[in-house]
Amino acid sequence: MTWEMVIGLEVHCELASATKLFCGCRNAFGDEPNTNICPICLGLPGSLPVLNAQAVELAMRIGTALHCEIRPSSFARKNYFYPDQAKDYQISQYDEPLNAGGWLELPDGFRVGVTRAHMEEDTGKLTHVGEGGRINSAHHALVDYNRSGVPLVEIVSEPDMRSSAQARDYAAELRGILMATGASDGRMEEGSMRVDANVSLRPAGTTAFGTRCEIKNLNSLRSLGRAIEYEAARQMALLESGERVDQETRHWDEAAGRTEPMRSKEEANDYRYFPEPDLVPLVPDAAWQERVRAAMGPMPADRRAALSALFGDTALGAQADQIRAVVDLGLDTMVEQAVGAGVPAALALARAANELAAEGDRGRALPIGSFVTLVEMEAKGELSATQAKAVLRAAVADVERDPRQLAREMGFEALGADTLATAVADVIAAHPDEWARYMSGEDKLAGYFINEVMTATANKANGKEVAAELRRLRD
Amino acid sequence: MSDGTMGAVELAAAVRSGARSARAVTEEALAAVAARDDELHCFLRVLGDEALEQADAVDAAVARGQDPGPLAGVPVGLKDNLCTRGIPTTCASRILDGWRPPYDATVVRMLRQAGAIAVGKTNMDEFAMGSSTENSAFGPTRNPHGRDRVPGGSSGGSAAAVAAGFTPIGLGSDTGGSIRQPAALCGVVGMKPTYGRVSRYGLVAFASSLDQIGPFATTVEDAALLFDVIAGHDPLDSTSLPYPSPPTFESTGAGSEGVRVGVCTDLIDGCAPDVVARVREAADALSAAGAKVEEIRIPELAYGLSAYYLIAPAEASSNLARYDGVRYGLRVDAEDAAAMNTATRTAGFGAEVKRRIMLGTYALSAGYYDAYYAQAQRVRTLVLEAFARAYASCDVLLGATAPTTAFALGEKVDDPMAMYMNDVCTIPSNLAGHPALSVPFGTGGDGLPIGVQVLAPALAEGLLFQVARVVEAAAPSPTRGAGQ
Known part of the structure; x- marks a missing residue:
């Protein structure tokens, strides 16, 4: 039998607000444990939550970017006992989410439905100590409440995806959107974006859903893809041998490359949701929604289209991938400005998508002006490709420095036309036999002469210009 | 014991004018508690040093010519579910053993700013659940009007402290009647404000959509004075009403001429005969004072x-x-x-x-x-809508606060349903979020105080005090100064 995968994703996104969802504590990753805490996010008796307007705006941006309807909403309490939960309930939107009924378009044009994107608070972070850190064998646990009350938006997709590649594309595109809205830094490795996958199989051609499993602990796009493939294969093996799939939550073990049942939380948790009486309904009026919409920049799809337009009809294949990478990393403004300054689009795109992207976060911090100056120098032949890449690395390492000055200090100052001509003439004079062979049509000797000129000028000459000079002398 | 019979208004005036020092007033209150609270057990913790320190700050302000605030030097009892920074806040429960809040409740901060002196944390039913203060993990409070009687609850400690003359005013919290019922049983004034009028920040929650902090006092005027101090918007409480609370104190004497009073038979039926009689007499007094009194049914x-x-x-x-x-x-x-x-x-x-x-x-x-x-x-x-219909033809409602006078310690402690029935007249106002007040009006055949309840629509605290003051003025015998 042929099986069809049915995949839906639940993505938790930590909002990049300055402070937490219900108190004034700093919302920051990696600080000393239990330093960003107060009576409210510790759930001390008598404390009360006050909703953070900035977090609401970021959540509205997400909803807007995902074409959701922004609706009158409210908060509820999700009750369960767990030591990382300061109040032993989580404040979360339940039956009245802020954003509902949207969609996300993948780069290939496929639309994935977005059921809802609701607000909730994060829990603290538990660290199990002793015996390898697994929950069952730990001696004791430490709790860091810095994360308690950090604002989250949970984005729930429709079960519209049919392959792990589609799921990866969805997560990647969503990540780009979250970053473009300014709602999140999108760092999966720091838990800013956490993905749970619901996976089920059904006989191809049928419409009823099979029994699904929810997979947790997917900390990268790669994990997401691998886990879905593993889980689909596991379920297929069960179904084909006549067994059934149990609905359960499974943990992705990255090292072992498999999913495993989570420690039996299968006490059929009854969360006893009820309206949060400490908060009033959240009903953003039309004017607020419009302000949020107006303040939003273009989304990744628009930005990819804008970059593609720079290539006219000729952006194809590898360049499409480069465009996607540049937009994902938020480097597209650099490319656009460089092109605006007269740099060939292909060159600006290549430097951004390859060399700058390789620098990660540091690359993003490079001043746009430095990038434009650098690719301009390369475009004009003042720097060779090799030199330009070296200067780019240096400029990223020290963003305060001017690339022109860096190039000078690195000895990459371009030779003037006269100096270049003299250097070429000197090399020709020193190698008359080779010159004669070149003149008689042995083109490959051009490389020999370029190499010699480079050596003679301590790499200051531009290879292309040397080649042009050689051709001029020959023709 | 001069201060026990002096109201908050007179005391504050005396302290502000320099006629009395806040320290002397506080020392007298602390001495009275030390002398007589072993028997009554109004307080779970007496704040001796803290109170004197605060009193000295008030006296220093007076000496500097600064205004120490409208409650200058007035001793106050705080129900022990109000957070006090660095001072144990127990909710009369063992579960909070050793916990000291790192912050003050908003009302505690406002009281201090107004010059009031917190002299102690008062006893209560554990987490405010109860109507007799017998559910305290630390032992019950006794009614100053009869040592074998409960003071009501759950704010029994604050109510009894006012009735005993320890403090002219006190703070309680009212979720289903926990201010008004003990006020009635102790013969003092107790008022539950409109939901959202007083910040709940720092009130240890029992039922968040019903809880409201409110004043106890020996007189309606004192209750209004205290209410004005604690009412108003607090950005720390999202359910706090987002506008200022209009002052009520100046207009409590405006009378009840032309006020439409609905005597709500549903808040009388089933009460003890002498309770019913007192409510009828209070209605007559209002009528005599120019109010338009009629009966009204609100079966919901x-x-x-x-x-x-x-x-x-x-x-x-x-x-x-x-x-x-x-x-x-x-x-x-x-x-x-x-x-x-x-x-x-x-x-x-x-x-x-x-x-x-x-x-x-x-x-x-x-x-x-x-x-x-x-x-x-x-x-x-449904209850909210029923009130709305009633308030189309009435300005305020009148009824009983509690079905009986103070019952005996131990009498209902093993019968939860009988205990719950104590709140039958007070609960509707909590469900509706409306203000309501209990004012002492005579006694029952057993000589114990009876309270008459005045109810008003949302935000009408001013009218509530105004009408209550007319009832107070007509009360058969003052019950103030009990137990002295």
Whole structure:
């Protein structure tokens, strides 16, 4: 039998607000444990939550970017006992989410439905100590409440995806959107974006859903893809041998490359949701929604289209991938400005998508002006490709420095036309036999002469210009 | 004991004018507590040094010519579910053993700014669950009007402290009648403001959608003075009304001429005959003072008690989940976290608290939510609508506060339903979020105080005080200064 995968994703996104969802504590990753805490996010008796307007705006941006309807909403309490939960309930939107009924378009044009994107608070972070850190064998646990009350938006997709590649594309595109809205830094490795996958199989051609499993602990796009493939294969093996799939939550073990049942939380948790009486309904009026919409920049799809337009009809294949990478990393403004300054689009795109992207976060911090100056120098032949890449690395390492000055200090100052001509003439004079062979049509000797000129000028000459000079002398 | 008979208005005036020092007033209050509270047990903790320090600050302000505030030097008792920075706040429960809040409740801060002197944390039913103060983990409070009688509850300590003359004013919290009922049983004025009028920040929650902090006093005027100090918007409480509370103190004497008073038979029926008689007399007094008095029926109020005993426990089951032994308070160690939670909560909570947690957990459970919690919320809407219809033809309502005078210690402690019936007249105002007040009006055949309840629509605290003052003026015999 042929099986069809049915995949839906639940993505938790930590909002990049300055402070937490219900108190004034700093919302920051990696600080000393239990330093960003107060009576409210510790759930001390008598404390009360006050909703953070900035977090609401970021959540509205997400909803807007995902074409959701922004609706009158409210908060509820999700009750369960767990030591990382300061109040032993989580404040979360339940039956009245802020954003509902949207969609996300993948780069290939496929639309994935977005059921809802609701607000909730994060829990603290538990660290199990002793015996390898697994929950069952730990001696004791430490709790860091810095994360308690950090604002989250949970984005729930429709079960519209049919392959792990589609799921990866969805997560990647969503990540780009979250970053473009300014709602999140999108760092999966720091838990800013956490993905749970619901996976089920059904006989191809049928419409009823099979029994699904929810997979947790997917900390990268790669994990997401691998886990879905593993889980689909596991379920297929069960179904084909006549067994059934149990609905359960499974943990992705990255090292072992498999999913495993989570420690039996299968006490059929009854969360006893009820309206949060400490908060009033959240009903953003039309004017607020419009302000949020107006303040939003273009989304990744628009930005990819804008970059593609720079290539006219000729952006194809590898360049499409480069465009996607540049937009994902938020480097597209650099490319656009460089092109605006007269740099060939292909060159600006290549430097951004390859060399700058390789620098990660540091690359993003490079001043746009430095990038434009650098690719301009390369475009004009003042720097060779090799030199330009070296200067780019240096400029990223020290963003305060001017690339022109860096190039000078690195000895990459371009030779003037006269100096270049003299250097070429000197090399020709020193190698008359080779010159004669070149003149008689042995083109490959051009490389020999370029190499010699480079050596003679301590790499200051531009290879292309040397080649042009050689051709001029020959023709 | 001169201060025990002096109201807050006169005391503050004396301190502000320099005629009396806040220190002397505070020392007298502390001395009275030391002399007589062993017997009454109004206080769980007396704040001797802290109170004197605060009194000195008030006196220093007076000496500098600064205004020390409208409650300058007035001793006040704080119900022990109001957070006080660095001072144990127990909710009369073992579960909060050793916990000292790192912050003051907003009302505590406002009282201090107004020059009031917090002389102690008062006894209460554990987590404000009860109507007799017998559910305190630290022993009951006795009624100053009869040592074998309960003071009512749950704010029994604050009410009894005012009735005993320890403090002219006090703060309580009212979720289903926990200010008004003890006020009635102790013969003092007790008032529950409109929901959202007074910040709940720092009030340890029992049932968040019903809880409201309010004043106790010996007179309506003093209650209004205290109410004006604590009322107003607080950005720390999202349910706090987002505008200022208009002052009520200046206009409490405006009378009841032309005020339409509805004597609500549903808030009288079933009460003891002498309670009914006092309410009728109060209505007559209002009529004599120019009010237009008529009877009104609001049968929907009868459903209030049932709805309340689903909504309040449901919210409580969630609010009290945090007492799990992980972060503060009592911890009873066990083999793992879940077992530690269970052991801690089993040891830390009293029987009534456990009963309500179970009740509330059940009411919110999957499969029961619609039949219980959701249905109760619909009844709540029904009560609100019924009040709205009544207030189309009345400005205020009149009824009993409690069905009887103070009952004997131990009399109802083993009969939860009989205890719950104490709140039948007070609960509707909590469900509606409306203000209501109990004013002493004579005594029963047993010589114990009776309170008459005045109810008003949302935000009408001013009118409430105005009408209550007319009732107060007509009261047969003042009950102030009990136990002296």
